[in-house]
Amino acid sequence: xxxxxxxVVLVVAGCTSGGPAPAPxxxxxxxxxxxxxxxxxxxxxxxxxxxxxxxxxxxxxDVASYQLRLRYDPAGNRLTATAxxxxxxxxxxxxxxLDLAGLTVQSVTVDGxxxxxxxxxxxxxxxxxxxxxxxxxxxVQVAYGGRPGPVxxxxxxxxxxxxxxxxxxxxxPESASSWFPVNDHPSDKATYTxxxxxxxxxxxxxxxxxxxRSTADGWTTWRWEERAPMASYLATLAVGEYRVITGEHNDGxxxxxxxxxxxxxxxxxxxxxxxxxEIADFLATQxxxxxxxxxxxxxxxxTRVNYALETQSRPVYGPSFFLGPGDAxxxxxxxxxxxWFGDSVSVQRWQDLWLNxxxxxxxxxxxxxxxSGYPVExxxxxxxxxxxxxxxxxxxxxxxxxxxxxxxxxxxGAMTLHVLRKTLGDDAFFRMLKEWPAQKRNGNATTAEFxxxxxxxxxxxxxSLFDAWLYQKSKPPLPQ
Ligand code: TRP
Ligand code: ZN
Numbered sequence: 001x002x003x004x005x006x007x008v009v010l011v012v013a014g015c016t017s018g019g020p021a022p023a024p025x026x027x028x029x030x031x032x033x034x035x036x037x038x039x040x041x042x043x044x045x046x047x048x049x050x051x052x053x054x055x056x057x058x059x060x061x062d063v064a065s066y067q068l069r070l071r072y073d074p075a076g077n078r079l080t081a082t083a084x085x086x087x088x089x090x091x092x093x094x095x096x097x098l099d100l101a102g103l104t105v106q107s108v109t110v111d112g113x114x115x116x117x118x119x120x121x122x123x124x125x126x127x128x129x130x131x132x133x134x135x136x137x138x139x140v141q142v143a144y145g146g147r148p149g150p151v152x153x154x155x156x157x158x159x160x161x162x163x164x165x166x167x168x169x170x171x172x173p174e175s176a177s178s179w180f181p182v183n184d185h186p187s188d189k190a191t192y193t194x195x196x197x198x199x200x201x202x203x204x205x206x207x208x209x210x211x212x213r214s215t216a217d218g219w220t221t222w223r224w225e226e227r228a229p230m231a232s233y234l235a236t237l238a239v240g241e242y243r244v245i246t247g248e249h250n251d252g253x254x255x256x257x258x259x260x261x262x263x264x265x266x267x268x269x270x271x272x273x274x275x276x277x278e279i280a281d282f283l284a285t286q287x288x289x290x291x292x293x294x295x296x297x298x299x300x301x302x303t304r305v306n307y308a309l310e311t312q313s314r315p316v317y318g319p320s321f322f323l324g325p326g327d328a329x330x331x332x333x334x335x336x337x338x339x340w341f342g343d344s345v346s347v348q349r350w351q352d353l354w355l356n357x358x359x360x361x362x363x364x365x366x367x368x369x370x371x372s373g374y375p376v377e378x379x380x381x382x383x384x385x386x387x388x389x390x391x392x393x394x395x396x397x398x399x400x401x402x403x404x405x406x407x408x409x410x411x412x413g414a415m416t417l418h419v420l421r422k423t424l425g426d427d428a429f430f431r432m433l434k435e436w437p438a439q440k441r442n443g444n445a446t447t448a449e450f451x452x453x454x455x456x457x458x459x460x461x462x463x464s465l466f467d468a469w470l471y472q473k474s475k476p477p478l479p480q
Contacts, residue, residue, distance in 0.1 A: 041131035044096035046123050048185035052350040052401045055122075056174055057185025058097040061087040061132075065190050066235075068180050071197040071219075072204070074239045077162040079103070080145040083180045089136045095127040098142070098181035099174075101151045101159065105181075106143040115140075122151075124181055142181045151178045157304035166240030166260070168300045170309050170316050173350050173404070176232035186231035186346045187444055196237065197221045203242040205258045207235060207312045209294045210246065226312055228292050229442045231346045236311035238298045243270070249277045254294045256314065260301035269299040269322035272332050279329060279367065280336050286366055287337070288434035291344035291441060297332065310338030310360070329371065330364050337363030345440040352447045353404055354396040354470070358413020365414065380418040383411050384478065397447055397470030416469040422479050423465060424458055432457045 044060025047053075067084040085098070101122045108117040110128035118125045124142070132138055148167075151159035151174060158171020159178035169179045176182040183190075193211075196204035200218045208226030215221075226235075242258040243265065249255050257273035264270075276297050284290050296314040305318035308331050315335035321328040341363075342356035365379040387407075394400075394408035396416065403409070421429040436453055447470065455462050468476040 041092045041094035041133075043125075044091065044093050046097050048183070048187055050185060050187075050349045050351075052404065053173060053185075056099070057183050057188060058099065058123075060091045060093045060096050061089050061138075061183070063087045063183050063188050063190040064137075065192070066180065066182070067193045067195075069195045070179075070237075072167070072239055073199065074162070074165050074167050074202060075199075077147050077167065078145070079148050079179070081143070081180065083140075083142045083144070083182075085140045085142070085181070087138060087140065087183075089132040089134050089138065092134050093128075093132040095125055096132070098124045098126065098140070099177035099184040100124040100142075100144070100181040101177045102149055103144050103146040103179075106145070108143075109141045111138050112141075122177055140181075144181065148179050151175060156307060161302055161304055163302060163304075166300075166302070167237075168239070168298075168302060168305065168316065169235070169237045170305070170311055172233050172309055174233055176235050179237065180235075182232045184232045186233060186350075187348050189229035189231050189346060189442070189444070191228070192224075192226040192230055192235060194224045194226075194235070194237065195221060196224075196239070198239055201241075202239060203244050203258060205236075205238045205242065205244065205256065205298055205314065207294075207314055208292070209254055210256060226293075228312070228344070230312045231343070234310065234312040234343055236298070236309075236314065236316055238300060238316065240300075242298075245273070249295055251290075253290075253292075256294065256296040257298075258296070259299040260319075262301045263299060263319060263322065267322065268325065268327060269317070269319070272317075272322060272327050272329060273297050273299065275327065275329055276332060276336070279332050280339070282367065282370055283333065283336055283340070283363060286363070286430070286433055287340045288438055291339055291437065297335070308335050310335045310342050310356075312343045313339065330367065333367035334360045334364050340437040344442060345437050346444050348444040348446045350401075350404060351398055352445070353399075354409045354413035354416070355445060355447060355450060357405075357410040358396065358417055361410045361414035362417045365418075376418065380415055383415055387411065387415075387475075392475040393473050395471045395473055397466070412469065416466070419465060419469055419476075419479050420454060420462070423462065424454070428457050 047055045048057030050056055065086045070081045072079050099122055108115045108126050113129045116127040148160035158175045160169045174184050177184045194206040197219050198204045200215050200220050204222040206224035208224050211225045212223040241261040244258045247255045259269045277295055280290050292313040294313045298316045301319050308317040321331045337360040341359035365376045368374045369376050391408045391412050394403045394406050396409045396412045399409050451466050
């Protein structure tokens with residue numbers, strides 16, 4: 001579900017990353033009518049063309065929906081699954097790739113016809129019986145299974161984390177390929193249906209709305225629907241013994257929170273989850289209407305998850321946030337702010353991550369002011385004084401892969417927004433905070449687009465502001 005303009009950007013980026021030349025090569029008039037063998041049809045690129053992560057995602061098609069049918073036994077970490085993927089070719093394809101880490105593929109069909117497939121590392125290469133002409137909508141079905149595991153451990157524990165009869169799938173900047181075949185890049189957002197069958201008594205929590213739950217022969221199937229387009233790294237699945245609380249918010253939308261049963265009942269995790277809608281409602285006063293069909297959160301009890309992640313409509317929180325006596329609402333405010341910034345408006349390329357983390361960090365300051373009267377201005381000044389070289393030497397607008405999740409991206413990103421606020425004035429700034437997610441809702445964005453948007457609101461160039469705060473390797477002076 002990427003928009004036409006963005007598709008063009010991706011194709012261009014794909015060329016620079018060594019993808020196949022899009023120019024058609026001449027085909028002989030007498031060539032046999034096997035499109036896969038003719039020159040017009042070319043393999044889709046093995047990457048989406050992200051400058052920071054060239055191998056992530058793939059080129060040549062645009063996914064509209066994933067339908068995942070999973071049967072998972074958490075005792076033995078055994079997965080049996082089919083994925084049904086509806087996509088549109090954005091080029092004349094002789095073959096195309098999906099990303100899949102580990103696991104075994106049993107069979108692949110394209111539009112119901114058996115397709116050839118081969119594996120090369122985390123790439124699943126699919127050659128349909130006939131080529132797919134640009135603009136064609138097609139359905140891929142992959143039957144697969146095995147014992148899913150972690151991916152990309154260099155970037156913190158992510159992927160499919162199984163331990164002690166429980167499992168959770170999450171991680172950034174990639175994780176989805178650890179549990180289903182996917183175009184694993186945020187530029188290709190899609191809707192999801194996740195149908196998970198687990199032993200009776202075990203919970204299986206995913207994104208969006210719980211559209212059904214039924215039990216037969218000692219197994220329970222949980223059917224989840226995420227109807228708004230979602231970036232693949234925001235898909236999650238938690239399987240285990242959870243205290244699941246379902247309810248309805250005053251806007252009629254369902255609320256599902258799940259806290260691992262091993263965490264103390266009525267403790268800090270339960271209390272923080274219970275404040276989810278209150279915090280979302282506060283953020284809606286700042287950012288405009290909550291962008292999704294459902295609310296919630298999942299608190300896992302796996303110490304490898306030493307972070308939280310803004311998985312769509314249902315963030316996942318590691319256990320460490322809830323060890324102390326406090327309610328740790330700051331992390332809930334952060335992950336819920338991502339529902340607007342990161343989830344509804346997603347990065348087009350990972351370099352622009354400050355568009356997620358800068359806003360989510362700014363939301364922590366807004367929440368702290370609301371909750372405890374600690375002024376945002378003071379939070380900004382404290383951060384400005386406290387920051388050292390690790391912040392000022394790393395430009396949040398182009399931090400480099402090594403520093404993508406660094407303090408600068410979060411805190412200097414938030415400081416950038418506060419300086420923008422001082423420049424625009426409160427009226428225009430808070431108008432901007434609502435209009436940006438409204439305009440980009442369910443889409444993707446780049447920093448250049450944000451700057452253009454802010455300049456439009458300002459009615460003047462903001463070049464020197466953004467240059468100093470996002471792109472220079474030095475400490476900018478405080479605005480006068
Ligand atoms: N994006 C997450 C947040 O800000 C935190 C995060 C950073 C993360 N790196 C990660 C999560 C790696 C999972 C994996 O809330
Ligand atoms: Zn964040």
